[in-house]
Amino acid sequence: xxxxxxxxxxxxxxxxxxxxxxxxxxxxxxxxxxxxxxxxxxxxxxxxxxxxxxxxxxxxxxxxxxxxxxxxxxxxxxxxxxxxxxxxxxxxxxxxxxxxxxxxxxxxxxxxxxxxxxxxxxxxxxxxxxxxxxxxxxxxxxxxxxxxxxxxxxxxxxxxxxxxxxxxxxxxxxxxxxxxxxxxxxxxxxxxxxxxxxxxxxxxxxxxxxxxxxxxxxxxxxxxxxxxxxxxxxxxxxxxxxxxxxxxxxxxxxxxxxxxxxxxxxxxxxxxxxxxxxxxxxxxxxxxxxxxxxxxxxxxxxxxxxxxxxxxxxxxxxxxxxxxxxxxxxxxxxxxxxxxxxxxxxxxxxxxxxxxxxxxxxxxxxxxxxxxxxxxxxxxxxxxxxxxxxxxxxxxxxxxxxxxxxxxxxxxxxxxxxxxxxxxxxxxxxxxxxxxxxxxxxxxxxxxxxxxxxxxxxxxxxxxxxxxxxxxxxxxxxxxxxxxxxxxxxxxxxxxxxxxxxxxxxxxxxxxxxxxxxxxxxxxxxxxxxxxxxxxxxxxxxxxxxxxxxxxxxxxxxxxxxxxxxxxxxxxxxxxxxxxxxxxxxxxxxxxxxxxxxxxxxxx
Amino acid sequence: xxxxxxxxxxxxxxxxxxxxxxxxxxxxxxxxxxxxxxxxxxxxxxxxxxxxxxxxxxxxxxxxxxxxxxxxxxxxxxxxxxxxxxxxxxxxxxxxxxxxxxxxxxxxxxxxxxxxxxxxxxxxxxxxxxxxxxxxxxxxxxxxxxxxxxxxxxxxxxxxxxxxxxxxxxx
Numbered sequence: 001x002x003x004x005x006x007x008x009x010x011x012x013x014x015x016x017x018x019x020x021x022x023x024x025x026x027x028x029x030x031x032x033x034x035x036x037x038x039x040x041x042x043x044x045x046x047x048x049x050x051x052x053x054x055x056x057x058x059x060x061x062x063x064x065x066x067x068x069x070x071x072x073x074x075x076x077x078x079x080x081x082x083x084x085x086x087x088x089x090x091x092x093x094x095x096x097x098x099x100x101x102x103x104x105x106x107x108x109x110x111x112x113x114x115x116x117x118x119x120x121x122x123x124x125x126x127x128x129x130x131x132x133x134x135x136x137x138x139x140x141x142x143x144x145x146x147x148x149x150x151x152x153x154x155x156x157x158x159x160x161x162x163x164x165x166x167x168x169x170x171x172x173x174x175x176x177x178x179x180x181x182x183x184x185x186x187x188x189x190x191x192x193x194x195x196x197x198x199x200x201x202x203x204x205x206x207x208x209x210x211x212x213x214x215x216x217x218x219x220x221x222x223x224x225x226x227x228x229x230x231x232x233x234x235x236x237x238x239x240x241x242x243x244x245x246x247x248x249x250x251x252x253x254x255x256x257x258x259x260x261x262x263x264x265x266x267x268x269x270x271x272x273x274x275x276x277x278x279x280x281x282x283x284x285x286x287x288x289x290x291x292x293x294x295x296x297x298x299x300x301x302x303x304x305x306x307x308x309x310x311x312x313x314x315x316x317x318x319x320x321x322x323x324x325x326x327x328x329x330x331x332x333x334x335x336x337x338x339x340x341x342x343x344x345x346x347x348x349x350x351x352x353x354x355x356x357x358x359x360x361x362x363x364x365x366x367x368x369x370x371x372x373x374x375x376x377x378x379x380x381x382x383x384x385x386x387x388x389x390x391x392x393x394x395x396x397x398x399x400x401x402x403x404x405x406x407x408x409x410x411x412x413x414x415x416x417x418x419x420x421x422x423x424x425x426x427x428x429x430x431x432x433x434x435x436x437x438x439x440x441x442x443x444x445x446x447x448x449x450x451x452x453x454x455x456x457x458x459x460x461x462x463x464x465x466x467x468x469x470x471x472x473x474x475x476x477x478x479x480x481x482x483x484x485x486x487x488x489x490x491x492x493x494x495x496x497x498x499x500x501x502x503x504x505x506x507x508x509x510x511x512x513x514x515x516x517x518x519x520x521x522x523x524x525x526x527x528x529x530x531x532x533x534x535x536x537x538x539x540x541x542x543x544x545x546x547x548x549x550x551x552x553x554x555x556x557x558x559x560x561x562x563x564x565x566x567x568x569x570x571x572x573x574x575x576x577x578x579x580x581x582x583x584x585x586x587x588x589x590x591x592x593x594x595x596x597x598x599x600x601x602x603x604x
Numbered sequence: 605x606x607x608x609x610x611x612x613x614x615x616x617x618x619x620x621x622x623x624x625x626x627x628x629x630x631x632x633x634x635x636x637x638x639x640x641x642x643x644x645x646x647x648x649x650x651x652x653x654x655x656x657x658x659x660x661x662x663x664x665x666x667x668x669x670x671x672x673x674x675x676x677x678x679x680x681x682x683x684x685x686x687x688x689x690x691x692x693x694x695x696x697x698x699x700x701x702x703x704x705x706x707x708x709x710x711x712x713x714x715x716x717x718x719x720x721x722x723x724x725x726x727x728x729x730x731x732x733x734x735x736x737x738x739x740x741x742x743x744x745x746x747x748x749x750x751x752x753x754x755x756x757x758x759x760x761x762x763x764x765x766x767x768x769x770x771x772x773x774x775x
Contacts, residue, residue, distance in 0.1 A: 039628035043729035073729060077631055114632050128721040131697045138696070138721065141731075155634075163642070190641055206640045239640050242708055244701065273701045277708030284705045312698035317663045341702070343709040359709065442665075477669075483755035520753040565775040566735070566748045601750070603729040 038079070043566075043603035044072035045141065049094055054594040057553055057575055060095075067094045069101075071141055073108075085109045096590035097144045098303065100174045107172060108139075108148060119155040124148040127167055129186040129210040130235045132310035133250035133269050133293070137171070147307055148172045149182060161193030171297045171306050178306040180297030184212035206237040214297050214308060223262065229255045231267075231295055231309070242277040250309075252295060258302055259294035260333055265386065267292035269311065280345040286314045287338035291370055291387050294332035314339045315365040316428050318446075321532065322491040322512055323471055326450040327580055328367060328424040331458075334387065335423060337367035356434035363428040369421035369454070425449035438480065444473040456580065470494045487518040500538050509551075511536025518559075528559040532577055553577075555592075566603045571596070627744045630657075633724035635692065635717040638704050643717075645724050648743070653686035654767050655739040656760065659719075659730050661695050662702040667734040668710075670752040675712050677757065687764050689714045694725050694733060736760060740767055747773045 048068035053061035068091055075084040089104035090097075110123030126148055128136040139146045151169020158164065165186040170177035188208035192198050211232040218225025233250035252267035260267075269290040276283050288311075296306045311330045314337040318324040330337075341363040346353035372385040427447045434440040448471065452464035472492045479485040493512040500510045513535055518528035532555040541550030557574035578592040632646040648655060658674075660667035671691060674681075681687050691714040693703045700720050707716050719725055728737065731750070738747035738760070747763055749756070763773045 039631075041628065041631075041729050043731050045731055073726075075631070075727065075729065077628075082631070119634075126721055126723065126726070128697070136697075136721065139726070193641065204639050204641070237640050239638075242704070244704060246701075275701055275705050277705045280709060280711060282705035282709045284701060286701060310697065312696070314698075317699055319663050319665060341705070343705060345709050345711065477754055479754040481755075482758050483753065485754035520755075523753045523756045523759055526753065561751075563749070563751045563753075566750050568732075568750050601731040603731060603735075603748070603750070 038077060040074065040076050041604060042072060042074040043601070044070070045599070045601040046070040047094060047597070047599045049593065049595055049597035051095070051593055051595045054575065054592070056549065056551075057555070057592040057594060058578055059575075059592045059594045062095065064092055067092055069094050069097070069144070080115050081111070081113055083109075083111045093144075095593055098174075098305075101144060103175060105175050107146070107175065117157060119153075121153045122151075124150050124172065125153045125167075125169075127153060127165065128310075129165070129184060129212070130188075130208050130233060131246075131248045131271050132312070133248055133271060134210045134212045134231045134233045134295075134309055135167070135182070135184050135186075136308075136310035138310065143304075145304055146172050147304075150177050151182075159194070161190040163188045163190075171308070173298075173306055178297045178301070180214045180216035180306070182212065182214050182297050182308055184210060186210035203238065203240040206239075207235070209234045212295075212308065214295070216297065216299060218299075223256065225256060225299070226254060229253060229295075242282075243275075245274045247272045250293070252293060255292075255295065255299070257294060257296065257299035259296070260292050263292065263385070265292050267295070269293045271312075280347060282341075282343045284341040284343075285338065288312075288314050289336045289370070290330070290332070291334045293334075313337070313367070315367060315424060316341075316363045316426050316446075320444070320473055320475075320489075320491060321514055322493045323444065323446055323473065325493060325512070325579065326448060326452075326455075326467060326469070328426075328450075328455060331367070331369070331423065331454065334370040334372070335367050336370060337365070337424075339363065339365035354433070355436070359430075359432040361428070361430040363430075364426070365428075366425040367423040369423060422449065423451045423454050438478055440477050442473070442475040444471070446471040465499055467499050468496055469499075483520075483523045485520045487516075487520070489516040489518070490514060495536065500536070509534050509537050524563055526559075526561050526563075530557040530559065530574075531555065532557075534577070568599075568601045570599045573597075627746060629743055630739065630745065631724075631727040633719070633727045635719050635724050638707075638716055638718070645727070648690060648739070650686070650688040650741075652741040653688065654741060654764050655743075656687060656689045656764070657728075657737040657739060658689060658691050658714075659694055659725060659728070659733045659735045660691055661693060661733050662699050662706050663695070664733050666752040668706075669754070670734050670736070670757060671712060671714070672710065673754070673757045674760075675710065675714075677761070678713060681761060681764065685764050685768055691716045692719050692724060693717070694719050694722050694730075696720055696722075738763055738767065738773070747775075749775070 046068065048066060050066050051059065051062040053059055071086060071088045073084060073086045075082060085106060086108035088107045090101045093099060093101040108124040110121050110125060112121040126137045126139055137148050139148060149167055149169035149171055151167065153165070153167045155163065155165045168183045170181055186208065188206065191205040191207065192201055211230065213228055213230045215228050218227050229252065231250060231252040233248055235248035237246040248271050250269045254264040254266055256262040256264055269288065271288045273286045290311050293309065293311055295309045297308055298306045311332060313328050313330045315328045316339065341361065343361045346358040348355060348357040352358060370387050372387055425448065429445045431443045448469050450467040452467060453460050453462040457464065475487065475489045477485055477487045491514045495510055512532065514530065514532045516528060516530040518526060520526045534551065534553050537551040539549065539551040555575040555577045557572055557576065559570065559572045561568065561570040573596045575594045576592060579590045630646050630648055632644050634642050635645055636642055658671060660671060674689060678689065691712070693700065693716065695703055697720055700718050703716065703718060734752045736749045737745055740746045746767065766773055
């Protein structure tokens with residue numbers, strides 16, 4: 001932790017302690033606290049894990065044996081004022097998170113004033129302009145993602161239907177702040193609210209725009225680095241009954257960074273969403289094209305660190321273990337992706353729908369690389385790429401072009417459609433049916449294509465093999481009395497033999513199956529036993545060559561939990577397989593683990 | 605560092621003086637209606653009758669199970685007690701477009717809001733979804749519950765009825 005930050009943290013804590021001091025504000029006898037319109041709330045979470053080394057599953061030896069992540073928030077509200085502090089402690093940070101989260105300290109503190117005209121925050125704050133293509137600061141403790149701005153924000157509603165925002169600050173970077181200053185303004189107009197004549201119109205129009213700029217000093221012996229990098233965007237939404245259409249386009253000036261290998265190319269992004277929903281059915285389409293849109297307040301940073309904007313993945317978000325075994329993350333340097341989804345509910349009382357109706361979801365999503373033209377910089381001896389807007393990219397056929405810029409013109413050569421530039425594909429079906437008051441079931445099928453080189457290693461030449469997989473899931477809940485239920489869940493992941501390889505990377509592990517029984521004894525207690533079995537691992541131990549260890553491993557896990565009101569305690573013991581953790585457009589491996597873990601969450 | 609911890613402890617201690625158990629007003633946060641307009645969470649009202657606020661997400665299976673289970677009984681609940689359910693989605697921009705399609709397909713009759721950057725979630729100190737709050741007729745938070753087990757909705761409704769009768773609530 002740097003000294004200035006410590007000082008400001010201390011100052012904020014003093015301020016908060018002063019505000020919170022009951023003897024200043026709340027000690028008036030016989031005056032009920034609620035009459036003062038004040039309250040204090042907070043939450044905390046403690047996650048601790050005891051690690052056993054397990055060389056068979058690849059769980060590393062953890063020198064500390066026990067690791068823990070913990071945080072606590074306190075928010076104080078008094079009328080139009082509020083203030084808050086968050087303390088975080090990592091002793092040391094759990095496996096799978098960035099090791100820079102080591103130690104403890106106050107990582108978030110703010111003071112805020114809100115009335116009808118103004119909303120002013122000084123300290124740490126979270127903000128999103130439009131869809132987040134230019135700026136989004138966000139906090140997700142489960143992912144240890146926090147890129148809050150530490151500075152000042154003013155939001156104003158000067159006239160009906162108009163919202164103006166201004167922000168300035170530096171971003172949180174572990175226990176300090178990043179080097180760059182981020183400034184931004186955003187305006188949004190709700191046209192219906194602005195004009196009385198259309199305020200009751202069923203069709204709603206919203207338009208908005210934002211401008212964000214970052215400043216970071218640039219000293220490089222060979223390059224003139226832009227110190228101020230601007231990024232702006234425009235957006236609109238049209239909404240009528242069940243119909244929604246929204247789009248945003250963002251443009252960023254040249255921003256040489258570690259992400260784009262110091263390329264001086266501009267960046268841009270287009271994000272479009274449209275949907276129609278009627279009674280019992282709906283359609284949704286999301287599409288995006290992003291090109292060189294990594295935008296960080298430190299041009300040298302990587303991973304999830306100091307990202308200013310957010311480029312959401314347009315793929316289905318899975319929650320079940322095997323379906324989410326190979327998750328997708330947006331490729332910040334460039335990708336084209338879309339998702340289409342249809343949902344239909346077969347009405348109850350029909351032959352197919354039965355007594356309770358049946359819900360069906362069909363989803364298709366894909367993402368692939370942009371058409372790129374490599375450009376060599378003869379002076380610097382470096383190679384870059386250029387892109388052009390070309391809707392042939394969407395067809396996914398002959399979309400990759402290798403070419404060179406010569407005499408100001410592209411000479412291009414089509415290369416056939418190639419799996420290297422297909423990043424991800426997912427065809428997904430979900431059927432939900434309730435059979436009677438006691439039994440309901442979910443069935444899922446998914447076919448996934450996963451480009452491990454790009455998604456996990458960010459390079460076509462990482463030496464992995466692409467993965468095709470078919471996934472099946474069945475989840476049945478039997479509620480045998482009010483508040484008590486047994487849930488059975490089974491999942492299969494099947495990989496064709498051609499995609500199964502034994503490699504030193506430890507991937508290509510073949511087929512998987514899981515089984516789970518979860519018993520909710522009452523609404524306070526649950527116990528569960530889970531087994532994830534890598535039964536298709538090609539290394540069976542019977543090969544004549546070394547290695548001879550059987551890797552068809554069972555990962556058993558026992559879970560128990562206690563819930564009461566806003567409190568939750570969960571304990572688990574067993575093995576967890578190595579997984580992939582995606583955040584901020586970057587995926588990284590989480591090592592396997594074997595041991596006892598405990599999680600306590602509470603809010604007050 | 606020790607000072608910070610000490611102050612943190614003091615702040616926690618101070619909070620013990622201030623927190624009057626439950627019964628605080630809903631904190632202010634800007635959230636979005638499905639028609640794109642913005643409202644402040646401190647304007648939630650139900651003519652002096654109780655409100656249930658349920659934090660959920662389109663990717664959260666237990667959340668949808670809970671809201672589905674309540675949907676089957678919702679008409680009866682409303683007739684008997686006048687209770688209103690406000691479903692606040694914490695989906696971020698990646699999945700928030702799915703909120704309206706899920707709600708319409710399922711035919712939920714709730715008041716639904718989007719909390720895309722989770723300002724309201726943070727103001728309410730929600731760690732995980734589902735997290736359900738019960739608000740009394742005066743707009744005060746009187747009960748909350750984290751997670752969902754099949755049948756929890758019956759307990760929730762018991763508490764709604766107790767709230768109307770002025771009886772003590774149970775967890």
